[in-house]
Amino acid sequence: MNYKRITLLAGHYGSGKTNIAVNMAMELKKEHEHTAIADLDIVNPYFRTLDSKNELEAAGIRLIVSPYANSSLDIPALPQDMYAIVDDERLYSIIDVGGDDRGALALGRLSRRIAEENNYDMFLVINKYRPLTPDAQSVAEVMQEIEEAGRLKFTGIINNSNLGSGTDAECILGSLDYAKEVSELTGLPLVLTSVEEKFYDELKGKIDNLFAMKLQKRPVD
Amino acid sequence: MKGNEAIAEAAIQAGCRHYFGYPITPQTEIAAYMAKRMPKIGGTFLQAESEIAAINMVYGVASAGKRVMTSSSSPGISLKSEGLSYLAGADLPALVVNAQRGGPGLGGIQPSQSDYFQATRGGGHGDYHMIVLAPSSVQEMAQLTIKGFELADQYRMTSMILADGTIGQMMEPVSFDFDIKEQPAKPWATTGTKMAREHNVINSLYLNPELLEKTNIERYKKYELIAQTEAMAEEYLTEDADIIIAAFGIAARVSRNAVNEARAHGIKAGLIRPVTLWPFPSAVFAKAADHAKQIISVELSMGQMIEDVQLATKCRVPVSLCYRVGGMIPTPDQVYQAIVEANEKGGK
Numbered sequence: 001m002n003y004k005r006i007t008l009l010a011g012h013y014g015s016g017k018t019n020i021a022v023n024m025a026m027e028l029k030k031e032h033e034h035t036a037i038a039d040l041d042i043v044n045p046y047f048r049t050l051d052s053k054n055e056l057e058a059a060g061i062r063l064i065v066s067p068y069a070n071s072s073l074d075i076p077a078l079p080q081d082m083y084a085i086v087d088d089e090r091l092y093s094i095i096d097v098g099g100d101d102r103g104a105l106a107l108g109r110l111s112r113r114i115a116e117e118n119n120y121d122m123f124l125v126i127n128k129y130r131p132l133t134p135d136a137q138s139v140a141e142v143m144q145e146i147e148e149a150g151r152l153k154f155t156g157i158i159n160n161s162n163l164g165s166g167t168d169a170e171c172i173l174g175s176l177d178y179a180k181e182v183s184e185l186t187g188l189p190l191v192l193t194s195v196e197e198k199f200y201d202e203l204k205g206k207i208d209n210l211f212a213m214k215l216q217k218r219p220v221d
Numbered sequence: 222m223k224g225n226e227a228i229a230e231a232a233i234q235a236g237c238r239h240y241f242g243y244p245i246t247p248q249t250e251i252a253a254y255m256a257k258r259m260p261k262i263g264g265t266f267l268q269a270e271s272e273i274a275a276i277n278m279v280y281g282v283a284s285a286g287k288r289v290m291t292s293s294s295s296p297g298i299s300l301k302s303e304g305l306s307y308l309a310g311a312d313l314p315a316l317v318v319n320a321q322r323g324g325p326g327l328g329g330i331q332p333s334q335s336d337y338f339q340a341t342r343g344g345g346h347g348d349y350h351m352i353v354l355a356p357s358s359v360q361e362m363a364q365l366t367i368k369g370f371e372l373a374d375q376y377r378m379t380s381m382i383l384a385d386g387t388i389g390q391m392m393e394p395v396s397f398d399f400d401i402k403e404q405p406a407k408p409w410a411t412t413g414t415k416m417a418r419e420h421n422v423i424n425s426l427y428l429n430p431e432l433l434e435k436t437n438i439e440r441y442k443k444y445e446l447i448a449q450t451e452a453m454a455e456e457y458l459t460e461d462a463d464i465i466i467a468a469f470g471i472a473a474r475v476s477r478n479a480v481n482e483a484r485a486h487g488i489k490a491g492l493i494r495p496v497t498l499w500p501f502p503s504a505v506f507a508k509a510a511d512h513a514k515q516i517i518s519v520e521l522s523m524g525q526m527i528e529d530v531q532l533a534t535k536c537r538v539p540v541s542l543c544y545r546v547g548g549m550i551p552t553p554d555q556v557y558q559a560i561v562e563a564n565e566k567g568g569k
Contacts, residue, residue, distance in 0.1 A: 013250075014223055014392060040273040046247065046390050055299065074246045100253075129232055129394075131222045132257055166394035
């Protein structure tokens with residue numbers, strides 16, 4: 001993928017933003033020496049970029065994350081070094097924005113600078129199988145809420161439709177029409193379809209712009 | 222979907238159109254889901270000024286005969302406990318969710334099972350019980366929510382979903398292919414007399430002690446019937462088991478892996494997973510005690526359910542405890558080691 005200097009991922013909570021962010025950061029690092037991943041989630045204290053701390057650090061990716069993430073202190077704190085994203089123009093970063101409009105509020109601190117520089121992409125991550133975003137109309141509502149709260153316009157869509165451990169190729173293929181409808185209704189291009197890497201070979205050729213991901217977290221058995 | 226969302230969606234499908242709550246981690250997704258959905262389906266979502274206000278709003282809607290729920294996590298459930306007692310005293314059906322976190326006090330936001338005593342013994346003041354259901358998967362979060370509403374209406378009492386932070390937060394595929402029964406008539410509800418009947422009175426205050434005694438005794442007859450008919454447990458490889466694990470919720474999922482590991486090493490291990498914590502599936506444990514050499518209670522607490530296991534088996538079999546607390550979860554290996562030790566000890 002051709003990355004802009006800043007790539008933001010936002011969407012309904014549980015849509016898979018964090019997994020995509022970590023995988024994108026790994027890819028971005030191959031192209032750019034100074035790569036960072038920023039976790040601006042002020043909503044959910046549980047599933048955080050920090051879960052992948054070891055892999056990210058080993059890859060030499062800078063981790064911008066609240067000192068309270070993954071601690072038991074449940075407060076909506078932002079990382080103090082998040083201004084590096086806009087201040088340090090050498091830095092290419094992936095920003096994992098928190099869920100829904102509440103999560104996107106945190107973006108308001110940076111959105112003016114990001115918009116002024118205008119070297120960014122903001123992707124709406126969608127999952128057909130999440131209960132509150134099953135159709136294009138509901139996605140469009142979430143999109144509008146996030147744009148209003150975060151004060152930044154989306155530039156594309158990432159279809160991350162999956163059913164967790166119950167995902168199969170058919171389930172991913174069954175989401176393509178949905179992604180297309182979302183794209184038509186919102187006027188945003190479908191940039192990627194992200195899938196767990198084990199489905200990549202099976203789906204290659206059937207889906208354009210397929211993005212293979214290593215899953216960072218596994219459900220408890 | 223997330224476990225918390227599964228509860229919220231199942232409640233809506235069960236006909237619940239009234240939700241009152243106050244945010245607390247790790248159950249806030251229930252409130253967030255209701256806030257999005259209720260206005261679209263003609264329901265009411267209200268974020269109350271406190272947990273205490275929310276539970277009393279539940280009391281109001283339950284009195285009017287409508288399906289109603291609230292949800293919270295451990296410290297919030299303590300705040301609601303007065304209301305739980307009033308609901309019991311007024312024989313009102315309601316559904317209350319507790320996605321437990323570590324305690325006591327503010328504790329922590331990580332998962333726990335240390336509200337077992339609070340839930341199974343009633344929680345608030347006075348002689349009463351709640352039906353306590355313990356899901357161990359996201360699918361069961363949905364299923365037991367529906368069951369909880371049905372039991373609550375059937376017996377005019379509170380059903381509690383005793384979940385934990387893990388099951389509330391984790392995501393699994395869920396099927397909503399439920400056969401939802403029609404809601405029963407509630408001739409006792411305060412729906413307006415239309416000048417055609419006497420007033421229905423919902424109350425938990427008794428000025429006459431003889432009447433209060435009689436009401437309590439009758440309520441306990443109902444509890445006895447529930448204990449005989451509604452206890453549920455899942456048994457896994459228990460038939461020939463020497464070592465039996467007792468575990469519910471997330472602890473049961475971990476234990477199941479440990480049982481498989483033990484079986485792979487030739488140890489006859491099995492698992493009893495109580496689905497109802499009150500009524501406790503005592504008969505299942507009593508039967509298992511006929512052949513088991515040891516029982517291990519695996520809990521995310523300092524040992525609460527273990528007392529019910531000991532009571533159910535009348536201490537005929539040694540019962541030991543395997544635990545983690547403070548938001549920590551036992552690993553399958555920890556439970557497996559406990560099985561190995563128990564097996565070496567032998568027992569009765």
